[in-house]
Amino acid sequence: xxxxxxxxxxxTDVNAVIDVSSGRSKYLRRGLILGACMLxxxxxxxxxxxxxxADQLQYKTQPVQRGALTVFVxxxxxLQPTNQVDVGSELSGIIKFVEVxxxxxxxxxxxxxxxxxxxxxxxxxxxxxxxxxxRAKVLQAQATIKETRNQLERLKEVRKLSNNKAVSQxxxxxxxxxxxxxxxxxxxxxxxVLQAQATxxLNQADLAKAVIRSxxxxxxxxxxxxxxxxxxxxxxxxxxxxxxxxxxxMELHVDVDEADVGQVEQGQEAAFTVDAFPDRSxxxxxxxxxxxxxxxxxxxxxxxxxxxxxxxxxxxPGMTATADIKVENVADAILVPNAALxxxxxxxxxxxxxxxxxxxxxxxxxxxxxxxxxxxSNGNRNKTQQRVWILRDGQLTAIPVKTGxxxxxxxxxxxxxxxxxVALVVDTESPNS
Numbered sequence: 001x002x003x004x005x006x007x008x009x010x011x012t013d014v015n016a017v018i019d020v021s022s023g024r025s026k027y028l029r030r031g032l033i034l035g036a037c038m039l040x041x042x043x044x045x046x047x048x049x050x051x052x053x054a055d056q057l058q059y060k061t062q063p064v065q066r067g068a069l070t071v072f073v074x075x076x077x078x079l080q081p082t083n084q085v086d087v088g089s090e091l092s093g094i095i096k097f098v099e100v101x102x103x104x105x106x107x108x109x110x111x112x113x114x115x116x117x118x119x120x121x122x123x124x125x126x127x128x129x130x131x132x133x134x135r136a137k138v139l140q141a142q143a144t145i146k147e148t149r150n151q152l153e154r155l156k157e158v159r160k161l162s163n164n165k166a167v168s169q170x171x172x173x174x175x176x177x178x179x180x181x182x183x184x185x186x187x188x189x190x191x192x193v194l195q196a197q198a199t200x201x202l203n204q205a206d207l208a209k210a211v212i213r214s215x216x217x218x219x220x221x222x223x224x225x226x227x228x229x230x231x232x233x234x235x236x237x238x239x240x241x242x243x244x245x246x247x248x249x250m251e252l253h254v255d256v257d258e259a260d261v262g263q264v265e266q267g268q269e270a271a272f273t274v275d276a277f278p279d280r281s282x283x284x285x286x287x288x289x290x291x292x293x294x295x296x297x298x299x300x301x302x303x304x305x306x307x308x309x310x311x312x313x314x315x316x317p318g319m320t321a322t323a324d325i326k327v328e329n330v331a332d333a334i335l336v337p338n339a340a341l342x343x344x345x346x347x348x349x350x351x352x353x354x355x356x357x358x359x360x361x362x363x364x365x366x367x368x369x370x371x372x373x374x375x376x377s378n379g380n381r382n383k384t385q386q387r388v389w390i391l392r393d394g395q396l397t398a399i400p401v402k403t404g405x406x407x408x409x410x411x412x413x414x415x416x417x418x419x420x421x422v423a424l425v426v427d428t429e430s431p432n433s
Contacts, residue, residue, distance in 0.1 A: 077254030088237035141186035
């Protein structure tokens with residue numbers, strides 16, 4: 001009886017445990033289902049919010065304009081005098097005195113400096129003495145010729161009177177040879193005179209070069225000579241002074257990039273600025289575009305010379321200048337902002353099987369702009385086929401256009417169905433921004 005009661009109690013305990021376990025599993029299953037439903041709802045809400053924000057995307061616009069377009073080519077360079085001369089010395093010696101200083105104005109023939117001429121003067125005297133000696137030898141040779149000629153004539157006369165018996169033919173030939181030798185000595189003496197004369201003139205020229213004079217009318221830019229300084233002229237003449245002919249007329253030498261040199265021509269107008277006068281613009285004119293190229297760090301440039309009026313002497317040689325060369329001017333053109341040519345509408349998100357569902361809703365991919373060719377920024381009128389975008393009934397619509405010149409901000413439109421003041425889309429913006 002007792003065993004039956006125990007068996008009945010054990011069955012009761014087992015049923016109670018089973019009932020508790022089934023209840024817990026039921027609640028757990030309900031919790032899992034509820035959590036899954038909440039995740040689905042959250043994913044749907046996120047996807048809806050993303051699509052709703054995409055639908056609310058707004059666009060920035062700028063109107064098409066009509067007006068003048070000026071295209072510039074920018075280049076940098078340095079100012080230089082129209083004619084700059086380096087004055088040096090062909091002779092070696094000691095500088096005796098210097099007559100000019102920096103910024104002094106000089107004329108042609110003005111004495112700049114003078115070397116010590118003691119040695120040169122002595123050489124000139126020596127050359128004069130050698131010349132006088134050579135001339136004396138010429139006179140001596142001429143006297144010898146006169147003497148031998150008279151001797152020859154006397155022998156001939158005696159032979160004639162003696163009927164060719166007193167003087168032999170051998171004696172006549174010897175006298176004739178003596179006369180010829182005298183003439184040769186005279187020719188040698190005359191050559192020595194010429195040589196001595198040349199030496200004298202050379203020494204006199206050196207003596208004259210000891211006085212260093214200005215070859216031009218101008219201004220002294222640099223002076224590298226001091227009294228007592230030794231000048232050693234060997235293979236190359238040392239530069240003692242640098243003169244600028246006329247600082248009221250100067251040149252600006254700039255380096256134009258190879259991509260822009262095709263647009264730069266002689267006679268074009270330009271304007272430039274220097275660091276010394278940042279708020280002032282100086283006019284200039286293209287004088288020459290040189291064919292020789294320069295390559296620095298792989299960049300090919302062509303030297304271009306601009307004429308500059310410097311009547312007020314505000315500009316100085318060596319100043320660094322930035323020049324804007326006017327290469328094209330379109331009087332009446334349809335102009336669009338370059339940002340409109342660079343704009344590309346955002347692509348719609350494409351659903352992917354591997355990324356659809358909850359993960360795609362939880363982690364939406366960012367939209368990437370499509371590739372779009374940009375406008376030509378170097379000013380060339382290349383008639384590039386491009387497109388711009390306008391808004392029609394809130395939808396983006398592409399319009400093909402052909403572009404011309406550009407100044408980097410606005411671009412000329414040569415062909416296309418756009419007229420001012422049509423608004424072109426230039427960018428996107430968020431409604432919360």
